[in-house]
């Protein structure tokens with residue numbers, strides 16, 4: 483961890499040309515990176531920015547903060563309830579998006595948890611439910627909605643074309659040898675959900691391992707969703723780098739010193755880090771299935787044991803997809819229909 487270096491003052495690759503008049507969903511947007519990404523989108527002239535939050539009071543405070551700091555009209559930012567600990571909640575959120583939004587240009591799937599206690603939701607440890615299963619459930623349910631709306635927009639005269647993007651916020655901590663995630667993965671790789679749910683798993687280790695699951699799964703999912711020219715959909719993974727946020731509020735005491743040190747030395751502000759989320763939301767087909775970080779191609783930093791192991795990518799996606807099928811039968815096939 484001491485060897486981490488990362489550029490700061492990142493470029494803002496999203497512009498009024500790429501964002502004005504568009505509609506965005508940002509999950510976990512009441513604080514941290516999600517809040518700052520939503521603020522940028524409002525500033526850049528987005529027509530609608532939906533803050534998906536589990537705590538409505540905190541979401542409303544975030545909206546007031548964005549409204550006041552950007553001077554955008556009160557109608558641009560909306561606060562919608564979204565608790566990724568509940569599949570019903572994810573379903574209700576997607577239904578509302580289908581009913582109320584004319585277009586969805588990008589969904590930034592940013593919400594995540596890192597916990598040092600074993601807590602369950604929907605029968606799994608929370609990091610699995612929140613960071614992986616609900617994140618991919620939302621992608622599976624939203625993707626057909628986004629495509630349908632994009633088609634309708636394309637048939638309208640003079641409208642801005644929609645290229646739906648699903649941006650999953652991951653983390654290179656998954657590849658960091660010092661976290662031990664690679665070694666831990668060896669023990670659970672046949673069935674990572676079962677392995678992470680096991681009572682013997684050290685709770686805080688699940689964070690990096692769920693981020694590894696995302697990294698493997700996205701690569702396979704993107705291969706299923708090709709060619710981009712036909713599907714019209716871009717799915718990418720971004721890593722914001724080390725940023726000062728409240729993410730590590732539940733970290734175990736032995737990690738607090740490391741986190742404090744990183745925050746005092748190399749960390750980006752949440753605003754700086756949020757620029758990587760915006761990059762994902764406007765990146766082109768070249769980003770499909772790829773890692774972006776520091777507002778550039780992040781592929782050189784994906785280790786070969788992740789990049790080249792297509793069997794592991796397929797297996798990880800299969801384990802996730804099996805669970806999604808139990809939750810919402812037919813959703814995976816429907817998601818892949820466009821390919």
Ligand SMILES: NC(=O)c1ccc[n+]([C@@H]2O[C@H](COP(=O)([O-])OP(=O)(O)OC[C@H]3O[C@@H](n4cnc5c(N)ncnc54)[C@H](OP(=O)(O)O)[C@@H]3O)[C@@H](O)[C@H]2O)c1
Nearest residue numbers: 510514515536565566567592593594653724725727728729
């Ligand atoms: N900060 C970093 O150094 C860093 C590095 C690499 C990757 N990341 C990734 O960046 C993303 C954003 O994290 P952050 O650093 O901005 O942390 P953060 O400030 O803790 O924000 C996390 C967000 O996720 C929300 N969330 C947690 N559980 C949820 C649930 N069940 N349903 C809905 N929302 C939920 C939180 O809501 P509450 O406020 O209600 O808890 C909060 O809005 C995460 O995916 C994280 O893994 C961060």
